Amino acid sequence: MTAIRVPLSSIDISDRERRYVRDAIDTGWISSRGSYVREFEAAIAGQVVRGFVAATASGTCALELVLRALEIGPGDEVIVPALSFGAPASAVAAVGARPVFADVTAETWTVDPEEVRRLRTSRTRLLIAVDVLGHPCDFEALEALEIPILEDAAQAHGSSCRGRSAGSLGVASIFSFHANKTISAGEGGCVVTDDQRLIERVLELNDYGIRPERPYTTQIVGHNYRMTNLSAAVGLAQTERWDELLAGRNAVSEQYDRALAGVPLERRPVAAWAREATWLHTVATEEREAVLASCARAGVDARAIWPALPDHPAFEVAQSGSWEVARGISARALWLPTWSGMPADAIALVSDAVRRGLELRPAR
């Protein structure tokens, strides 16, 4: 094994993050009651122009809280795209509901509205629309179906659909602030919505099921899925650097596009109505194994994308479908290392490893 020279992802931390964390520690406020949590929530609300934000311990926690707040559970179906990180389907299963997988479109790699129409039944309570790999779903087409939408924007900070920003769509949206996401808090997530009743329900569930007017009295079975003030200190600093961090990733993507121009690789498509915000630069090829092997030899941590969700052991439920587009992408797509501040020589090293894998001469 060659030692890793270029990791898949890395962090872009400035003095601001260090200063805020130090301040949180110095003031003695490290739990979720600290002021950075409230400031972080306000900063996210400002970014996505939405009324209410509740910070959580992770994106997965945020998904589960929304599902519980909407009282989705056993006997209910939730439509989930077949191409996604597994968390949305896990959250559905965790509340006892059934994830129903819809194929994606070849043009966007996001959920196909026609498939959602075909799969809806009288038990369908919700669609989780995942803005996969920094590309928004076709919200106009999805909204026309009149199924409540939960937008999973965990990978899509800063992307937009016909001018509407990711995180502002559906009955609620969630973000993740895991260390490898575009805006990070170490671990973290949030629920964003304009629905006051929904956010109150989320906050109650996330405060052990206790209501402020009756202290220490458990009204409903609740959780503690809250974000700490330490994480929020990092998250606030990162949110204040929103444009810089987005531009950092998009610049890496542009450099890959230039370095790999003319190379027989399919780049992840971007619809005419979408503004992509790169999360991980993603390409697809029938020669994926050769490209990954070449990257491994060069110490480049490129990786194959997730298997299609119906092919995960946890979700192999009795449902039929072929999910041809999602499975085709899962079989061919790979991620190239991407982070804000990634040095140009690392991008060149990756690009050369990709070219060699395709038996092309390195560019330099």
Ligand SMILES: *Cc1c(COP(=O)(O)O)cnc(C)c1O
């Ligand atoms: C990362 C991610 C999540 C989960 O977020 P965590 O903070 O890691 O729990 C959910 N959905 C998608 C699409 C993700 O990429």
